[in-house]
Amino acid sequence: MEYWDKKIETMNLRELKKLQLRSLKKTVRYVYEGNRFYKERLKKAGVGPDNIKSLKDVEKIPFLTKDDLRKYYPFGLVCVPMNEIVELHASSGTTGKPVVGPYTKNDLEIWSEVMARCLYANGLRKNDVMQNAYGYGLFTGAHGFEKGAQKIGALVVPTSSGNTKRQIQLMLDFGTTALACTPSYSLYVAEEAVKMNLNPKKDFKLRLGLFGAEAWSDEMRKKIEETWNIKAFEHYGLTELIGPGVSLDCGKGKGLHVNADHFLMEVIDPKTGETLEEDEKGELVFTTLTKEAFPVFRFRTKDLASYTEEKCECGRTLPRHSRIMGRSDDMMKVKGVIVFPSQIEEALMKVKGVSENYQIVKYKKGVVRELGVKVEPTVSMYKKGNLKNLKKQVEDEIYSVLNLRIGAKIVKPGNLPRSEGKAKRVVDLTG
Numbered sequence: 001m002e003y004w005d006k007k008i009e010t011m012n013l014r015e016l017k018k019l020q021l022r023s024l025k026k027t028v029r030y031v032y033e034g035n036r037f038y039k040e041r042l043k044k045a046g047v048g049p050d051n052i053k054s055l056k057d058v059e060k061i062p063f064l065t066k067d068d069l070r071k072y073y074p075f076g077l078v079c080v081p082m083n084e085i086v087e088l089h090a091s092s093g094t095t096g097k098p099v100v101g102p103y104t105k106n107d108l109e110i111w112s113e114v115m116a117r118c119l120y121a122n123g124l125r126k127n128d129v130m131q132n133a134y135g136y137g138l139f140t141g142a143h144g145f146e147k148g149a150q151k152i153g154a155l156v157v158p159t160s161s162g163n164t165k166r167q168i169q170l171m172l173d174f175g176t177t178a179l180a181c182t183p184s185y186s187l188y189v190a191e192e193a194v195k196m197n198l199n200p201k202k203d204f205k206l207r208l209g210l211f212g213a214e215a216w217s218d219e220m221r222k223k224i225e226e227t228w229n230i231k232a233f234e235h236y237g238l239t240e241l242i243g244p245g246v247s248l249d250c251g252k253g254k255g256l257h258v259n260a261d262h263f264l265m266e267v268i269d270p271k272t273g274e275t276l277e278e279d280e281k282g283e284l285v286f287t288t289l290t291k292e293a294f295p296v297f298r299f300r301t302k303d304l305a306s307y308t309e310e311k312c313e314c315g316r317t318l319p320r321h322s323r324i325m326g327r328s329d330d331m332m333k334v335k336g337v338i339v340f341p342s343q344i345e346e347a348l349m350k351v352k353g354v355s356e357n358y359q360i361v362k363y364k365k366g367v368v369r370e371l372g373v374k375v376e377p378t379v380s381m382y383k384k385g386n387l388k389n390l391k392k393q394v395e396d397e398i399y400s401v402l403n404l405r406i407g408a409k410i411v412k413p414g415n416l417p418r419s420e421g422k423a424k425r426v427v428d429l430t431g
């Protein structure tokens, strides 16, 4: 077994918790003395730097939400003089003001380090050629991957997103061994490669897929691995915390290890805010333990998962969260049943002859909210015909996963929109 930082990654859990507590105390003192908003908030909650005696005491600190971040946009929560900031990132801000992520030199160093840890765990090495097809710009994704890969010493090809034919040509020309992008885009690249008379399994040197920024099911992962004949890894992170690099996929298929020396994880009940125990499903909440420019306390991610401290087969002791089951924002209630898009994806990918291109449609029939799904069959299945039977299989499979009848519509291959970044899986027509 190989680790990027063996000492931290395999540290005795009790020692790790001691380290976390020391960092938590230090961070609370740091923000108390360095930021007006945080000081007021902590005072109001009756928490001072001297009140943090155990990790459990973090629960005394109020949650931080996206609305808080927007309220203090852009620099209200910054804890260092502005001239200490050397890089800025921001979320897309499609649902309001963007969230700004400022970094000091030291923050960037930590970002490179945690990303190197993640990529090394995925098997990325000095000899690899990593094609970075995340969009370069304000978004954190591409930059995090670049910093981590370069720290390892791999060759980074910064193609950014889009221009798929050129991506494919460069993959061939440069002998790309690792592709970093959204999982759905990797399948679009494969689809285009086939159109160029290439065989994704044989004509490329690709061996690693480094995927993030999208919730994707285990079935989708299998599909990608088969399509390219690669090993696919998940990446997780948020602009509010650091960008990608919060937790690492060791490849054992049992969740992601949190880089716990930098991020303290909790799982809470999204309704009551109560802290949950190991293996209970809830919302992930994180506190940064080492950030300088923009530390966050108990940030509510809206990502739903559970956690465990059980030692992993890979030998790492870092606590794990399960794969993200969905975002609380994506939760749909249909006829009293709670549905996540990832559950529908899981069902679809089980049906032979169904491609990875699908779309979930929310609509209203009178006043009743309904859900439908549009599915593209594979080209060979489409040519074979008998699509009625495919429709039935899709509906039955969804029923067996959700216990809910959802109407499926089989559409011609190539009919649904493709994305070069995050795939838009849900279309809302309910107004």
Ligand SMILES: [Zn+2]
Pocket: 250, 251, 252, 257, 312, 313, 314, 315, 316
């Ligand atoms: Zn592991």
